[in-house]
Amino acid sequence: MDKNVENVVSQLRAREERGLSKYGVNTERTDLSTLEWLQHLQEELMDGAVYVEKIKQELLEK
Template sequence: MSRIEEEVCKKIEQRAKVGLSKYGVTMETAPLSRLEWLVHAQEEAMDLAVYLQKLIEMEVE
């Protein structure tokens, strides 16, 4: 595995720990429906789109 992939894995582990601490559940044990998971994923994707737009605008300025 590359250094970059290892860094991503570390960040995933850190986020999992934060999520467990904050919500008291893991991705496996979170009692969400399929629709709720889809909505969460969509919200995350929309946040990413906003971040990307901001970065694009910063590059154009």
């Protein structure tokens, strides 16, 4: 087995547990429209872009 894949799977399982504990639902929920799902995705991707920019700036400052 690829240990990188195994690490990602493990992290996904942990994230699933935290999300279910925090929000009481998972991605099998049916109360969101396609547009609402896309909004959630867009927000997550924007957060990711901010994290990438922060790390880039830290590396440039070294």
